[in-house]
Amino acid sequence: MLFPTFDFAIFFGVVYLGAWLLNERVVAWKLFMLAASYYFYAYWDWHFCFLLLASTVIAHLGATAIDASRTERSRRGWLVGALVGLLGLLGWFKYYGFFAVNVDNVLHAAGLGRAAPLLTPTLPIAISFFTFMAVSYVVDVYRRTLVPATPIDVAVYLSFFPHLVAGPIVRGGELLPQLRRLRDPHAVDLSRATLLIMGGLFKKIVVSSYVATAIVDPVFGSPGSHSAPEVLFAVWGFAIQIYADFSGYTDIAIGIALLLGIRFPVNFDAPYTARDLQEFWRRWHVTLSRWLRDYLYIPLGGNRGSQVATSRNLMLTMVLGGLWHGANWTFLAWGALHGAGQVVGHFRRSARLSRGLPALEEGRFAHVRQCFLTFQFVSLGWLFFRATSMSNAFAMLERIFTGWGQASPLVTPLVVVTIVAMLAAQYVPSRAVDRAVVAFGRAAAPLQVGAIGLGLLVTTTLGPTGIAPFIYYRF
Amino acid sequence: MQPARPTPMRQRPARHGGKKPSWQRTGVVLLCGFLVWVLLDATVLQRNAIVLGQQGSRQTAALDILDPLVRIARALHLDSAAAGLNESLGRTAEGGFVYRTVPSTTRPVGPTTTTTLPRVPTARHRLRVLIIGDSIGEDLAFPLQNDLTATGVVAVNVDARIDTGLNNLAYFNWVKELRGDVFADRPQLIIGMMGVNDFHSFIGPPSLPFNTRAWRAQYQRTVATMFSIGTQGGTKILWVSVPIIQDKGLNGLLQAVRDLQHKEARLWHVDYFNSDSVLSPHDRYTAYLRVGGQLALVRVPSDGIHLEPAGADLLANAVMRAIRTDLHLRL
Numbered sequence: 001m002l003f004p005t006f007d008f009a010i011f012f013g014v015v016y017l018g019a020w021l022l023n024e025r026v027v028a029w030k031l032f033m034l035a036a037s038y039y040f041y042a043y044w045d046w047h048f049c050f051l052l053l054a055s056t057v058i059a060h061l062g063a064t065a066i067d068a069s070r071t072e073r074s075r076r077g078w079l080v081g082a083l084v085g086l087l088g089l090l091g092w093f094k095y096y097g098f099f100a101v102n103v104d105n106v107l108h109a110a111g112l113g114r115a116a117p118l119l120t121p122t123l124p125i126a127i128s129f130f131t132f133m134a135v136s137y138v139v140d141v142y143r144r145t146l147v148p149a150t151p152i153d154v155a156v157y158l159s160f161f162p163h164l165v166a167g168p169i170v171r172g173g174e175l176l177p178q179l180r181r182l183r184d185p186h187a188v189d190l191s192r193a194t195l196l197i198m199g200g201l202f203k204k205i206v207v208s209s210y211v212a213t214a215i216v217d218p219v220f221g222s223p224g225s226h227s228a229p230e231v232l233f234a235v236w237g238f239a240i241q242i243y244a245d246f247s248g249y250t251d252i253a254i255g256i257a258l259l260l261g262i263r264f265p266v267n268f269d270a271p272y273t274a275r276d277l278q279e280f281w282r283r284w285h286v287t288l289s290r291w292l293r294d295y296l297y298i299p300l301g302g303n304r305g306s307q308v309a310t311s312r313n314l315m316l317t318m319v320l321g322g323l324w325h326g327a328n329w330t331f332l333a334w335g336a337l338h339g340a341g342q343v344v345g346h347f348r349r350s351a352r353l354s355r356g357l358p359a360l361e362e363g364r365f366a367h368v369r370q371c372f373l374t375f376q377f378v379s380l381g382w383l384f385f386r387a388t389s390m391s392n393a394f395a396m397l398e399r400i401f402t403g404w405g406q407a408s409p410l411v412t413p414l415v416v417v418t419i420v421a422m423l424a425a426q427y428v429p430s431r432a433v434d435r436a437v438v439a440f441g442r443a444a445a446p447l448q449v450g451a452i453g454l455g456l457l458v459t460t461t462l463g464p465t466g467i468a469p470f471i472y473y474r475f
Numbered sequence: 476m477q478p479a480r481p482t483p484m485r486q487r488p489a490r491h492g493g494k495k496p497s498w499q500r501t502g503v504v505l506l507c508g509f510l511v512w513v514l515l516d517a518t519v520l521q522r523n524a525i526v527l528g529q530q531g532s533r534q535t536a537a538l539d540i541l542d543p544l545v546r547i548a549r550a551l552h553l554d555s556a557a558a559g560l561n562e563s564l565g566r567t568a569e570g571g572f573v574y575r576t577v578p579s580t581t582r583p584v585g586p587t588t589t590t591t592l593p594r595v596p597t598a599r600h601r602l603r604v605l606i607i608g609d610s611i612g613e614d615l616a617f618p619l620q621n622d623l624t625a626t627g628v629v630a631v632n633v634d635a636r637i638d639t640g641l642n643n644l645a646y647f648n649w650v651k652e653l654r655g656d657v658f659a660d661r662p663q664l665i666i667g668m669m670g671v672n673d674f675h676s677f678i679g680p681p682s683l684p685f686n687t688r689a690w691r692a693q694y695q696r697t698v699a700t701m702f703s704i705g706t707q708g709g710t711k712i713l714w715v716s717v718p719i720i721q722d723k724g725l726n727g728l729l730q731a732v733r734d735l736q737h738k739e740a741r742l743w744h745v746d747y748f749n750s751d752s753v754l755s756p757h758d759r760y761t762a763y764l765r766v767g768g769q770l771a772l773v774r775v776p777s778d779g780i781h782l783e784p785a786g787a788d789l790l791a792n793a794v795m796r797a798i799r800t801d802l803h804l805r806l
Contacts, residue, residue: 105770
């Protein structure tokens with residue numbers, strides 16, 4: 001079930017009513033939310049509910065066994081068992097085909113036979129997200145930062161429909177306590193939730209869809225037929241498309257959860273204002289970045305060892321982060337590019353700090369230059385991320401150098417204005433957003449109603465007929 | 476021992492925003508806002524329910540709900556905001572597609588005009604190609620556009636629309652669209668691939684259940700009209716069949732679509748390219764094929780219909796070969 005659909009509006013109306021009517025009855029609320037979340041997931045394919053259930057069972061049994069273990073060896077054994085179970089499911093559904101094809105090609109080149117049968121397991125929606133949440137839950141219990149929750153709490157935590165499909169990747173410590181408390185029925189954050197949902201819908205339905213159809217899809221589909229300016233604007237356009245698409249989704253998810261009295265962590269914080277890659281990853285898909293930091297980078301050794309070890313850890317984390325997005329060489333290249341950028345950035349910061357200088361050069365001009373260069377580097381990464389294959393990515397890069405002197409009919413004023421406006425919007429100070437939230441909250445009910453109605457009308461009318469799935473649904 | 480009863484989590488009031496509303500008031504505001512939108516947008520929603528909704532009880536219920544709302548909106552002129560916005564965006568007042576105007580005096584041009592196929596196109600006198608299709612047609616269109624443009628002697632226009640087909644002209648009228656494309660672009664070669672959305676009933680009026688005699692007759696007429704428009708003035712059409720899809724049941728339904736398209740292609744002397752000769756070598760759906768010695772995923776596993784980039788490249792190469800050999804074009 002997609003958020004911007006009539007089906008979801010009706011579904012949410014029922015869930016909203018049921019959730020608040022059952023608010024005082026803790027167990028009934030959880031059972032209701034569990035049923036609603038599984039219904040939401042089953043709307044795509046009910047078979048995959050068993051997969052979600054399997055992940056839940058593995059996470060719960062693993063965490064309970066870890067907690068009950070008396071020796072460190074036993075705790076570690078249960079941890080490894082749970083991780084193998086959870087990541088094994090992810091690996092089978094997400095990476096088996098990629099693995100089989102590449103092994104087959106190596107063996108074929110060596111004149112040997114086929115190693116593994118060529119199966120094409122269908123990638124279940126949301127598997128990457130709920131697997132990472134389940135892993136964080138089990139590891140947090142192992143680290144004794146979380147006590148094991150009841151089976152129903154674990155089930156609601158992993159399946160809670162606002163975050164289920166594309167995050168944010170919420171930690172057990174953030175969501176589980178909220179499931180145990182009663183939510184305040186007299187103070188719903190209508191104002192912030194409405195602005196998040198309306199803004200998210202606008203970003204997804206209007207901005208993302210427009211940029212995709214106006215320039216990104218045609219140019220990436222056929223780079224050889226387009227000029228260098230069209231290729232450049234397609235790459236910048238994709239930077240805007242993926243931001244509008246993914247941050248739009250998480251804004252809607254956070255807003256919906258708020259309406260149910262649940263708070264999610266922030267997932268995007270004006271990422272294209274970042275002055276270097278390190279800052280970019282503190283602002284882009286924040287919940288994934290901190291997951292990679294806490295459950296991969298730090299266990300690998302983080303920056304505690306030598307410079308070489310730190311570089312290796314950074315590269316490994318980013319490459320695996322790239323592969324998390326999909327089983328394709330383009331994602332690996334994207335991760336490697338960010339890894340290399342992080343390593344260079346780390347050395348530069350360390351060198352400056354060792355000379356007693358601030359980590360980044362100060363001054364207005366330096367600031368503008370840093371933001372510009374970081375955006376260009378991130379856009380280069382997006383080129384690989386969006387490309388359908390490595391040859392497609394290189395064809396795009398080639399056109400940037402060879403495609404000058406041709407007409408650029410796809411670079412329309414509206415495309416340029418949309419890209420520039422979305423970049424400029426990143427610099428709107430958060431206090432301006434807070435003021436809008438306050439103003440909406442103070443408005444009389446009829447004004448609020450009118451604003452919602454008109455906002456929806458403008459968004460749906462400016463958007464195309466039919467809604468393309470969110471990009472991150474594929475991950 | 477009884478567990479302690481959880482206490483409601485009082486949230487901090489917004490700093491200057493006053494008191495947050497209760498869930499009842501929040502629900503009423505959201506519901507009313509939603510209803511205002513439905514009322515303002517009722518005519519568009521009604522059209523979408525008719526042309527996009529699958530026939531059945533859901534569609535009937537949606538129309539039953541929307542019908543009185545449309546009447547209220549029209550009586551109070553509440554639909555004028557949506558109509559104005561839609562018209563300013565180049566759509567019909569109900570949000571439908573507006574097609575290019577073709578003068579009624581236009582007659583099929585004679586075979587001696589420039590829409591006939593030149594055997595040896597040059598950079599100065601480029602071959603004008605139009606590629607049309609639905610979503611699977613779009614999969615083919617972009618790599619084919621790339622290959623054709625790379626010859627340096629072909630000018631390509633792509634008009635591919637996802638979710639469209641030849642059985643739901645109420646949603647997207649390919650007949651009108653092609654007429655506009657032919658008038659505006661004067662293509663010498665049209666390459667078409669569509670049909671994956673066509674194994675459904677015709678959306679009325681008249682509503683025709685899928686694969687009945689009336690449905691087949693109507694579908695055949697639509698395909699014939701497309702071919703008639705496309706071949707006027709000597710323009711060539713190369714029609715690419717929709718390949719075998721993974722779901723055997725749906726593939727059986729799709730076969731009726733393929734058969735009718737093939738039959739009409741023969742009648743109109745349209746070159747018909749069987750994509751299964753490339754994508755389904757043993758007349759069976761296959762997700763993987765060896766391309767240039769490398770095993771590659773050629774079909775999208777999640778739907779078993781669409782083409783992965785490797786599959787689209789493979790088909791585009793085969794279509795290029797067909798253009799060179801079957802149409803005797805030196806590219």
